[in-house]
Amino acid sequence: MTDVIQAEGVARSFGGEEVLKGVDLAVGEGEIFGLIGPSGAGKSTLVRLLTGYLRPSRGSVRVFGRDPASFGAADRRRIGFMPQGFVLYEGLSVRQNVNFAAGLYGMWLGKRRRRVREVLEFTELWKDRRKAASKLSGGMQRRLQLAAALVHEPQLLFVDEPTANLDPILRRKFWDGFGVLRDMGRTIFVTTQYVGEAELCDRVGLLSGGVLAAVGTPEELRRRAFGGETIELTLGGEPGRLGRQLGALEGVGHVVEVREENPADGAATSVVRLVVEDADVVLPRAFEALRGAEVRSADVIHPSFDEVFLRLVRG
Numbered sequence: 001m002t003d004v005i006q007a008e009g010v011a012r013s014f015g016g017e018e019v020l021k022g023v024d025l026a027v028g029e030g031e032i033f034g035l036i037g038p039s040g041a042g043k044s045t046l047v048r049l050l051t052g053y054l055r056p057s058r059g060s061v062r063v064f065g066r067d068p069a070s071f072g073a074a075d076r077r078r079i080g081f082m083p084q085g086f087v088l089y090e091g092l093s094v095r096q097n098v099n100f101a102a103g104l105y106g107m108w109l110g111k112r113r114r115r116v117r118e119v120l121e122f123t124e125l126w127k128d129r130r131k132a133a134s135k136l137s138g139g140m141q142r143r144l145q146l147a148a149a150l151v152h153e154p155q156l157l158f159v160d161e162p163t164a165n166l167d168p169i170l171r172r173k174f175w176d177g178f179g180v181l182r183d184m185g186r187t188i189f190v191t192t193q194y195v196g197e198a199e200l201c202d203r204v205g206l207l208s209g210g211v212l213a214a215v216g217t218p219e220e221l222r223r224r225a226f227g228g229e230t231i232e233l234t235l236g237g238e239p240g241r242l243g244r245q246l247g248a249l250e251g252v253g254h255v256v257e258v259r260e261e262n263p264a265d266g267a268a269t270s271v272v273r274l275v276v277e278d279a280d281v282v283l284p285r286a287f288e289a290l291r292g293a294e295v296r297s298a299d300v301i302h303p304s305f306d307e308v309f310l311r312l313v314r315g
């Protein structure tokens with residue numbers, strides 16, 4: 001896989017305060033890379049550095065192997081950028097706005113007409129093409145921004161918080177759209193404050209304290225945060241022997257046992273949490289070891305990405 005984006009030791013200060021403190025990053029062709037981090041973490045600053053609108057105070061940025069701050073028109077055509085906030089012309093219609101964006105990229109008329117229609121259909125705005133941008137809902141304006149960023153068929157798309165304040169259905173549609181673009185071989189660099197959206201990325205970077213606290217696939221980050229997958233078993237009886245037996249099984253890393261009482265009859269139950277390499281492999285072994293015991297429930301716990309994020313950021 002070719003790296004489309006490379007950042008080495010990238011730092012950026014504003015008025016003496018260092019917002020980014022040395023970011024190392026490589027994004028490959030044809031992936032959705034999600035930059036996750038709380039408000040003020042520096043996500044937009046990193047996007048501006050990668051798109052050449054800002055220069056780093058230290059370190060180097062390469063996009064398609066070149067410094068984006070010195071991009072010419074041909075380089076710019078390879079990139080699409082959907083910034084935060086609405087930056088289109090409120091007085092122009094939906095179609096005029098996208099047509100104008102296409103003109104900026106020097107697209108000739110015939111192709112422009114076809115692409116404007118394609119991209120408005122992709123963003124489900126074709127039927128609203130005559131509406132003034134100022135008359136659109138927030139979600140429609142966001143889709144219009146995406147259409148304008150996509151009209152010239154960029155190979156690399158930067159989208160800065162595209163789903164902020166959108167309803168869950170529209171958020172999902174944006175992500176479905178990114179999936180379609182990725183399947184066409186495009187690279188998508190997307191920032192979000194919605195930690196749960198990390199699941200929808202091919203790889204995720206967690207930006208915290210001015211550095212990338214972790215980078216990996218969602219599954220890799222979940223494993224890194226929790227040391228593996230977690231199985232939770234509720235067994236009748238006092239904790240002790242069975243927990244030790246489970247802890248000795250191959251593939252089990254860590255065991256935590258808690259005594260609970262059945263609210264109905266006050267009988268003891270033990271809740272056993274096993275951190276395992278692979279739940280699919282260990283569960284059958286666990287059932288084998290528990291033969292004859294009273295197993296009340298057995299679940300593979302899938303921690304939310306909020307929990308993953310908190311663990312990785314807190315270290």
Ligand SMILES: Nc1ncnc2c1ncn2[C@@H]1O[C@H](COP(=O)(O)OP(=O)(O)OP(=O)(O)O)[C@@H](O)[C@H]1O
Nearest residue numbers: 014015019037038039040041042043044045046193
């Ligand atoms: N042009 C600027 N001048 C001064 N400070 C800035 C500038 N741009 C960003 N900052 C500061 O840098 C920090 C990071 O801002 P940035 O917009 O990159 O964060 P973010 O992670 O994108 O946040 P949000 O999710 O709220 O958009 C903030 O403290 C912000 O005030």
